[in-house]
Amino acid sequence: MKHSKIALLLSIIPGLGQFYNKQWVKGLTFLILAVSFFAVFKDLLNMGLWGIVTLGTEVPRDNSIFLLAEGIIALIVIAFGLAFYYINLKDAYKNGNLRDKNMKPSSLKEDYHNLVSQGYPYVISGPSLFILIFAVIFPILFSFALAFTNYDLYHSPPANLADWVGFDTFLEIFTVDIWRSTFFDVLTWTIIWTLVASTLQVALGIFLAIVVNQKDIRFKRFYRTVLVLPWAVPGFVTILIFAGLFNDSFGAINNDILAAFGIDAIPWLTDENWTKVALILMQGWLGFPYVFLVTTGVLQSIPDDLYEAATIDGASIFAKFKNITLPMILLAMAPIIITQYTFNFNNFNIIYLFNGGGPAVPGSNAGGTDILVSWIYKLTMQSSQYSLAAALTILLSIFVIAIALWQFRRTNSFKEGA
Amino acid sequence: MKLKKYFSILGGLALTLSLVACGPQESGNEDTGSNEEATETKELIVWEDIEKGEGIADAIAKFEEENGVTVTVIEKPYAQQIEDLRLDGPGGTGPDVLTMPGDQIGTAVTEGLIKELNVGDDVKSIYTEAAMQAQTVDGKVYGLPKAVETTTLYYNKDLISEEELPQTLEEWYDYSKEVTDGKQFGFLALFDQIYYAQSVMSGYGGYIFGQNEDGSFNADDIGLNNEGAIEGAQFIQKFYDEKLFPSGIIGEQGINVIESLFTEGKAAAIISGPWNVDPFTKAGVNFGVAKLPALANGENMSAFVNVKSYNVSSYSKNAELAEKFVAFIANEENSKTRYEITKEVPAVAALANDPVVAESEVAKAVAEQSQYSELMPNIPEMNEVWTPADASLQTIATGKAQPEEALNQAVETIKGQIEAKHK
Numbered sequence: 001m002k003h004s005k006i007a008l009l010l011s012i013i014p015g016l017g018q019f020y021n022k023q024w025v026k027g028l029t030f031l032i033l034a035v036s037f038f039a040v041f042k043d044l045l046n047m048g049l050w051g052i053v054t055l056g057t058e059v060p061r062d063n064s065i066f067l068l069a070e071g072i073i074a075l076i077v078i079a080f081g082l083a084f085y086y087i088n089l090k091d092a093y094k095n096g097n098l099r100d101k102n103m104k105p106s107s108l109k110e111d112y113h114n115l116v117s118q119g120y121p122y123v124i125s126g127p128s129l130f131i132l133i134f135a136v137i138f139p140i141l142f143s144f145a146l147a148f149t150n151y152d153l154y155h156s157p158p159a160n161l162a163d164w165v166g167f168d169t170f171l172e173i174f175t176v177d178i179w180r181s182t183f184f185d186v187l188t189w190t191i192i193w194t195l196v197a198s199t200l201q202v203a204l205g206i207f208l209a210i211v212v213n214q215k216d217i218r219f220k221r222f223y224r225t226v227l228v229l230p231w232a233v234p235g236f237v238t239i240l241i242f243a244g245l246f247n248d249s250f251g252a253i254n255n256d257i258l259a260a261f262g263i264d265a266i267p268w269l270t271d272e273n274w275t276k277v278a279l280i281l282m283q284g285w286l287g288f289p290y291v292f293l294v295t296t297g298v299l300q301s302i303p304d305d306l307y308e309a310a311t312i313d314g315a316s317i318f319a320k321f322k323n324i325t326l327p328m329i330l331l332a333m334a335p336i337i338i339t340q341y342t343f344n345f346n347n348f349n350i351i352y353l354f355n356g357g358g359p360a361v362p363g364s365n366a367g368g369t370d371i372l373v374s375w376i377y378k379l380t381m382q383s384s385q386y387s388l389a390a391a392l393t394i395l396l397s398i399f400v401i402a403i404a405l406w407q408f409r410r411t412n413s414f415k416e417g418a
Numbered sequence: 419m420k421l422k423k424y425f426s427i428l429g430g431l432a433l434t435l436s437l438v439a440c441g442p443q444e445s446g447n448e449d450t451g452s453n454e455e456a457t458e459t460k461e462l463i464v465w466e467d468i469e470k471g472e473g474i475a476d477a478i479a480k481f482e483e484e485n486g487v488t489v490t491v492i493e494k495p496y497a498q499q500i501e502d503l504r505l506d507g508p509g510g511t512g513p514d515v516l517t518m519p520g521d522q523i524g525t526a527v528t529e530g531l532i533k534e535l536n537v538g539d540d541v542k543s544i545y546t547e548a549a550m551q552a553q554t555v556d557g558k559v560y561g562l563p564k565a566v567e568t569t570t571l572y573y574n575k576d577l578i579s580e581e582e583l584p585q586t587l588e589e590w591y592d593y594s595k596e597v598t599d600g601k602q603f604g605f606l607a608l609f610d611q612i613y614y615a616q617s618v619m620s621g622y623g624g625y626i627f628g629q630n631e632d633g634s635f636n637a638d639d640i641g642l643n644n645e646g647a648i649e650g651a652q653f654i655q656k657f658y659d660e661k662l663f664p665s666g667i668i669g670e671q672g673i674n675v676i677e678s679l680f681t682e683g684k685a686a687a688i689i690s691g692p693w694n695v696d697p698f699t700k701a702g703v704n705f706g707v708a709k710l711p712a713l714a715n716g717e718n719m720s721a722f723v724n725v726k727s728y729n730v731s732s733y734s735k736n737a738e739l740a741e742k743f744v745a746f747i748a749n750e751e752n753s754k755t756r757y758e759i760t761k762e763v764p765a766v767a768a769l770a771n772d773p774v775v776a777e778s779e780v781a782k783a784v785a786e787q788s789q790y791s792e793l794m795p796n797i798p799e800m801n802e803v804w805t806p807a808d809a810s811l812q813t814i815a816t817g818k819a820q821p822e823e824a825l826n827q828a829v830e831t832i833k834g835q836i837e838a839k840h841k
Contacts, residue, residue, distance in 0.1 A: 059530070060530065060732070063508050066508060152839065153525060153528055153529065153798055153801075153839070153840075154528060154840070156504075156529050157508065157529075157530070158507070158508065158529070158530045158531070158732060158733070159527075159528065159529050159530020159531075160529075160530070172838070176834075176838050177834065178831065178834040178835060178838055179838065243670075243671050244671070244674075247666045247671065247675060248664070248665040248666045248668070249600075249664035249665050249666030249667075250664070250666045250675060251666070267665060267816070269666075269668070269669050269670075269671065270665055270668050270669060270812075270815075270816045271816070355669060355670050355671070356669070356670035358669050358670050358812070359668075359669055359812060359816065360808065360809030360810070360812040360813055361809065361813075362809070362810065362813050362818070362819055362823075362824060362827050363827050363830075363831060364809075364831075365805060365806060365831060365835060367809075378805070382801060382804070382805065383801045383802060383835070383839060384525070384801070385839060
């Protein structure tokens with residue numbers, strides 16, 4: 001039998017394959033690590049795996065939600081264990097293979113040098129990967145898992161246990177009338193809101209930046225300061241002030257501004273469509289300064305030679321803008337523009353603070369301007385529909401990811417880096 | 419490649435091994451939690467409403483002395499305590515005693531967050547019947563009343579004197595017609611919210627949930643779209659149609675607008691709760707408080723009675739002591755002291771005629787209004803009522819829908835949501 005196979009088989013118990021290859025220190029390390037893995041995580045694995053399968057069997061001893069969390073942690077730990085196990089097997093096989101070819105397996109010292117020289121990036125990023133898994137992956141897995149349980153008011157600890165229900169919750173969104181109609185209403189508005197509000201703020205930001213950046217304009221610094229001001233005031237304060245300004249009967253917009261032009265009062269807060277208009281205008285106002293600043297930065301970096309060459313070729317101002325300025329801006333700013341869209345998709349603050357998702361719409365259990373995220377908030381806070389909210393969150397993430405991916409693929413900005 | 423095949427076989431083998439090993443030893447961690455009662459360092463953690471802690475300070479000192487325990491009081495916003503208990507309880511940092519709004523009792527009991535109390539009839543009998551009813555779910559008592567709240571009429575004495583005060587809502591309507599000019603308003607209320615609108619609708623015979631013989635609520639019987647409710651809603655709509663209620667008080671920001679109109683002296687009277695006594699006093703408004711006006715049909719306007727209570731967390735390790743504490747802190751004597759300091763009207767029946775309570779205009783108005791008021795349903799299904807009911811009232815207020823269709827729609831939505839979430 002070949003050394004490689006024997007080493008591999010012996011490595012079923014971590015370390016033995018390395019012993020066979022006469023790599024004593026390495027083998028001992030593997031063995032100790034394996035033993036301590038089980039010693040330390042025995043309880044966690046035991047309770048976690050049992051918990052995630054059953055979600056508890058007895059009240060009030062078992063808390064389904066805690067068991068679920070423990071179970072997910074156990075799975076993550078097992079994944080780490082398996083990775084370690086794979087390294088162990090691979091190492092034994094590789095060194096056995098070297099022996100088959102009558103070459104000497106590397107010594108401990110050589111292994112160390114190998115690790116430091118070739119594995120350096122991994123050694124450095126290892127700890128942060130570890131944190132990343134618990135701080136980012138774990139919560140995502142947890143809320144993902146919740147969507148497949150029936151966790152709600154009647155299935156919540158300590159009085160009751162939750163159970164796995166598979167795709168029932170997702171089915172409910174599309175089969176129960178009250179959810180389906182509301183879901184599609186809310187989704188439609190969410191998408192319109194995202195596209196219109198974000199496009200407005202981006203377009204406004206770029207436009208103003210280009211205007212202010214014109215060579216002949218004086219007091220540039222003054223204009224820039226003024227235009228950045230909306231960004232300097234905390235958003236929620238601005239939104240609350242706007243809610244007052246837009247008030248149908250007492251707000252300054254109706255009473256002072258529109259009245260001065262002889263326009264009748266507009267029902268900003270009580271008519272669904274006008275509320276939507278108000279929200280989009282406000283988001284445009286709140287969002288453009290950031291785009292404006294970034295665009296200003298990009299404009300500084302466009303070399304003057306390009307414009308000079310274009311002038312010599314007889315290009316018009318419009319042609320210069322279309323063929324030089326805009327492509328340069330879009331290329332450099334694509335990532336930022338995408339974040340504007342994804343941010344607005346989940347822009348809870350403005351919707352919630354301005355009018356609480358209102359005004360009310362007959363026959364819907366979300367308000368006229370509720371976007372998905374604010375609707376989910378209402379579901380969790382007002383009626384303890386945790387699993388439904390989790391399921392909606394997953395759907396929402398799918399949309400965000402889809403939008404982001406679609407836009408990423410359409411831009412060139414990332415091709416160079418990758 | 420051969421290597422891969424080996425790995426997958428071995429990996430699968432290892433995984434099954436580990437799963438088998440970890441399977442069904444479920445009683446592993448069972449006995450650790452429960453056998454700790456031997457520890458003699460007794461300590462109670464009490465979550466009290468924000469800025470209300472001083473009201474129970476003396477009573478706590480006494481309780482500590484009598485029972486040889488340490489009581490730690492932590493102040494938290496009271497509507498949010500049950501929410502915090504969901505996480506802090508199992509986490510081991512929860513309270514033994516907490517305070518919560520009466521309409522959330524049903525939800526809390528369904529979730530098993532609060533413990534049933536063993537209180538005798540002698541204890542129960544000191545509270546008003548309605549207040550005690552609010553603490554009862556399926557015939558079991560889950561808390562003792564701390565204070566009652568109900569909405570009352572606030573009027574600005576600089577604009578209207580006590581003698582001139584219209585006695586019925588119809589008269590207020592006429593009064594409003596006289597004084598309203600777009601800047602100045604007569605009578606205002608947040609009638610686009612069921613919490614306030616129910617005062618009118620209930621007077622004509624509308625109700626949210628019907629009650630069984632034993633006083634418990636029946637979620638299948640929704641009376642929000644019966645004739646009385648519609649009649650009430652039609653009356654409400656008149657205020658908006660005639661612009662007696664400006665459209666600026668409709669919706670999420672309405673509460674702020676109505677309060678600032680009253681503070682600025684632009685509204686003669688509003689309907690609000692006892693929580694506004696302090697802010698209005700501090701703002702220097704010369705206001706009076708009275709029970710709500712009567713209705714054209716002779717009935718008095720109703721209101722929701724909200725009972726604040728002390729409850730025992732089911733995570734409490736000193737449940738017996740906590741129960742004793744609740745009974746002590748909510749007894750007549752301590753309720754009286756607490757009232758004197760915090761001005762929250764107690765639910766102790768004997769105190770209603772006590773000079774300290776009877777002499778206060780606010781407490782008197784609350785006590786008087788309580789007679790005509792109804793209990794806020796405390797079953798979990800109530801959670802489904804607020805949004806659709808408010809939504810329908812809002813569409814009535816904005817004139818987008820007629821009362822009958824709007825209320826029918828609301829009831830349909832409520833039924834649908836109860837069907838979807840509570841069956």
